[in-house]
Amino acid sequence: MTTTLSGAAEAVRLPVVVGTARPLGPNDIAFAAGALGVEEAAYRAVLLVETGGRSAYRPDGRMPILFEAHIAYRLNGGVTVPGLAERNWDRSLYSSTASGEYDRLDRACQHRAIGSAVALQAASWGLPQILGSNHAMCGFGDVESFVRALADSAFAQLAALNSFVTARGLLPALRGKRWSEFARGYNGTAFRENLYDEKLAAAYQRVRGAAGDGVLGIGDIGPDVAALQRALQRCGFPAIVEDGDFGRRTANAVEQVQAVHRLPVTGRVDQRTAIALGLV
Known part of the structure; x- marks a missing residue:
């Protein structure tokens, strides 16, 4: 999939969604966790909750995404587009498939009331599911550069997570496994609606328990x-x-x-x- 970005003179087509899709190396998660001074099991718990154990890239080379209609509404000046830009968060708007989420993103990019710049910022990307609107916190000057980097490398997705957690001031909460505090900063004030803190705590216990039981399962790497x-x-x-x-x-x-x-x-x-x- 390519996305049309409307410029001042003419539309420019940029392959921002599919990149080289380099997978994680055996020690990448341990390295990224260590760079933050975070217990690896806690770091893995965040990734496990965000992606449900899915890999950094689908077989077609695209990242896991979710298109957030309430974010698109906020970013497009409060213009409602049914299913694509809505005032309130609504779980039922998500597609049941990964391809369906990309279809939603594509329709938002094409819609004149939303457009590519807003649509890319309203999607959450990759293993850490970071909103494109947070690209600056991850060290990128624009959302297109952010998406391209994450499309090229799974390790870049971890680097974006590290930058975001640091910029948001969430390191102490993650290091201390204070899940409610971390969830509020990472997932928003409505985190309790998704039981996000409870899921993190459960994922941490699962990853921590699996580390020494000799059993391999979703979320393991190496x-x-x-x-x-x-x-x-x-x-x-x-x-x-x-x-x-x-x-x-x-x-x-x-x-x-x-x-x-x-x-x-x-x-x-x-x-x-x-x-x-x-x-x-």
Whole structure:
């Protein structure tokens, strides 16, 4: 998808949504967490809640996004566009698919009451789901540069998260695992409507518990996940990318292996599943 940006003279087409889509390296999350002085499990909890364990890029190379109609309404001067620019946040406006969210973004870019500059700022992008309107806090002079950088590199998405958390003054809350305080600053004053703080606390306990239990699951990253993905490729899942990032596609493949071997279908790799995959 390309987005038309209306300039003073003529429309300029910029490939801002699809970039080189470089995945995370095995140690990128640990490095990013360490740069902030944040416990890795707490850092991973934020990413897990924001993306539900999805990878930094879809198979087509695009990032996970959500288009926020209430943000578009605020940025376009309070002009209502049904489904695309609305006064109040409304969960039902979201599409049920990732492609559907990009369709909404595209329609907003094309709509004369919204336009590309507003539409890109009204979408939340990548693993940390940062609104484009916060591009300056992430160190970018304009939203197009912000989106291009995040489209090119998953590590750039983590760098944007680090800059945003620092600029918003949220580091003490994240370091201290004060989830309500962090949620208010990161997700807005209405965070309790989404139980955002409770989800963060639960995700932290899940990630922290999984770190030492020898079980791989969604949200895990590193060489062990890469080895799992190679095993899945050998087992007949060529579409699985060896990126060391345990996302939903990897979990779906694990579930299929578990079903074939008549194991509990959990999507997580325990000892019995590892044996079935030839990992041990």
